[in-house]
Amino acid sequence: MITLSSDFGSPYPAAMKGVVLERARTDVQLIDVSHEFSRGDVRSTAFWLREVLPYFPPAVHLVVVDPGVGTDRNALVIRAGEHALVGPDNGVLVPPARRLLETDRNDTLEYYVIDDADAASSTFHGRDVFAPAAADVHETGIDALEAVSSLTAVNREEIVDLALPEATIDADRATGEVLVVDDFGNVITNVPGEFLEGRDRLRADGEEVPVGETFASVPAGQRLATVGSHGNVELDVNDGRGDEAFGLTVGDEVRLERD
Amino acid sequence: MITLSSDFGSPYPAAMKGVVLERARTDVQLIDVSHEFSRGDVRSTAFWLREVLPYFPPAVHLVVVDPGVGTDRNALVIRAGEHALVGPDNGVLVPPARRLLETDRNDTLEYYVIDDADAASSTFHGRDVFAPAAADVHETGIDALEAVSSLTAVNREEIVDLALPEATIDADRATGEVLVVDDFGNVITNVPGEFLEGRDRLRADGEEVPVGETFASVPAGQRLATVGSHGNVELDVNDGRGDEAFGLTVGDEVRLERD
Amino acid sequence: MITLSSDFGSPYPAAMKGVVLERARTDVQLIDVSHEFSRGDVRSTAFWLREVLPYFPPAVHLVVVDPGVGTDRNALVIRAGEHALVGPDNGVLVPPARRLLETDRNDTLEYYVIDDADAASSTFHGRDVFAPAAADVHETGIDALEAVSSLTAVNREEIVDLALPEATIDADRATGEVLVVDDFGNVITNVPGEFLEGRDRLRADGEEVPVGETFASVPAGQRLATVGSHGNVELDVNDGRGDEAFGLTVGDEVRLERD
CATH class of the missing domain: 2.40.30.90 (Bacterial fluorinating enzyme like)
Known part of the structure; x- marks a missing residue:
């Protein structure tokens, strides 16, 4: 199962779906979380995903709220227990990843950068970088990210952190x-x-x-x-x-x- | 197959989808009818569902237009021939259930209340009451509602009726x-x-x-x-x-x- | 796989989905491309579909942007390599069909009209004409359109052409x-x-x-x-x-x- 989240509205999400379906060799169920997240709003998207994704069974979560598309920000995969999150390295994946980990009672997150992400188009990494990576993670298996040839493991210090503010x-x-x-x-x-x-x-x-x-x-x-x-x-x-x-x-x- | 209908907009429907997918042991196909029904408008939602649901093959129809969420209104499952409808006891399920019955040429509707519905959150029964019930009905089978442990059969007189006005x-x-x-x-x-x-x-x-x-x-x-x-x-x-x-x-x- | 595109907003697309699911004998995966195409805008829809559909694996693409519904315009199926497009004969299918053909490196498009399309409702051919045809094409197979009993092959000259303007x-x-x-x-x-x-x-x-x-x-x-x-x-x-x-x-x- 692959869930899709973005701030794209319509019809750009369909191109991501096409890429995933074309690339995945096995049948894959696609579930839209939302494509109406507040445009470029990393923090509110992180909040919603933290609240919603833990209700899902193990899945690959493709998340593209990416105001820095085309800059040298990294493209990430985070493994959180039985779940994987794929998206830009701007913090949006971090709060849901932490919450998924609690849910799964595993102990640590694993971080990977997607290689050669800047070889793609400069304006639509959802289609050209993140969707292919999500398909690859789905096909290889969330428990075998080290076997995905396009991924390189990195340390937590190398990625952009994001914590939602506390009262x-x-x-x-x-x-x-x-x-x-x-x-x-x-x-x-x-x-x-x-x-x-x-x-x-x-x-x-x-x-x-x-x-x-x-x-x-x-x-x-x-x-x-x-x-x-x-x-x-x-x-x-x-x-x-x-x-x-x-x-x-x-x-x-x-x-x-x-x- | 489970269809989903609500007035939730986005992204709340995704939590319902997660719950259903997590709870259903078998593969289940999810089809969105609409999440843009007029907010809290039981009657217009009932009209649209009466017109649209009969085009579907046998399915569980999860319907959450629920202005009385958290009050002591009941949570319902109605069996209409080969279809089941799951949602609040405010009348919204009744016109589509009657129409589905005509379509299926069966003779009577069966009514069930969902037990312990008020033990859940007070504001999101779509996620906490109706989605789990829809998954349970799907897994047990529409023709075996009496075997779903969380359901209690009730009479027609015990539920809220709704008839669309006639000219x-x-x-x-x-x-x-x-x-x-x-x-x-x-x-x-x-x-x-x-x-x-x-x-x-x-x-x-x-x-x-x-x-x-x-x-x-x-x-x-x-x-x-x-x-x-x-x-x-x-x-x-x-x-x-x-x-x-x-x-x-x-x-x-x-x-x-x-x- | 059947993709769905329209300018219907909500909830009319659900009736098309019901018809397809009811009519298809096999399991069929439904993917929404968009139902928010600009109302009645054949040209902009054709542009988007030309850009998006080539990312999909072989599929039946149901497209209903149909300002002439109920007039004597034909109802069409176009075969473009391993893809089929189903929709009104107003040009909307042509630019994506041409692009899909390039992608598939096949040489010619095949055109079919859907028989008796005017026997249906006058206002909702998406539900009553195009969805059944899409299901039939899916069930019979895109490589066997000549075997779909409701289709009649026609020549390219008999259909409405549309070319997006060039700079x-x-x-x-x-x-x-x-x-x-x-x-x-x-x-x-x-x-x-x-x-x-x-x-x-x-x-x-x-x-x-x-x-x-x-x-x-x-x-x-x-x-x-x-x-x-x-x-x-x-x-x-x-x-x-x-x-x-x-x-x-x-x-x-x-x-x-x-x-």
């Missing part, structure tokens, strides 16, 4: 950040859901907001704080858009207080 | 409703196509409109009434948007007259 | 056209990339623009000309929209000068 919690105050806004307008922060435990209201940037277990715990159109499906504090509106009601967007600081 | 026809006058507006801007009413039979014009809310067998039966930019691919009267514009030309949106009343 | 190059001046604008806002012209060879700047409609091998060869927000992944000259903005910066849209004339 600061000081007694009953949390200072965090908006990681992403989802398609529903839910504002997903990096404050762990435990911060809300046992509380039925909090103050978000000074304003009182009820805490609910579900959107429907407040009337339609009203604001609430809840623990989202990823385990973080979300600022939402039942049957409405939290980002508009709270005036928050990706990267904004969020200050939460509980009594 | 009233009185001689040469039809009073109906806009069921949906499609991506092309075509206004799909609930007036049966037979109402147009043998006519070459009608009056829609008092204005004369030509009846055409195809969009191209009028010049580009002009209005027409036609019988859509679902068999209902549509109000369209050739190479344009019917909803804008007629000033109509979902739920609006439509009065049609023929001579 | 005129006169020494250091190229006069071309915008073929498409992609989702990133990149302006894709029909001027061959060779025109930029060895140059580090050109004039586009009189204004100086640097030539770069990659978007990142200029600072973010700045304009550049580059050779896109399809081999043509593109007018782009690094981390921005070329169409807005250059004020260009599909069909516009573009005059390029090099020193």
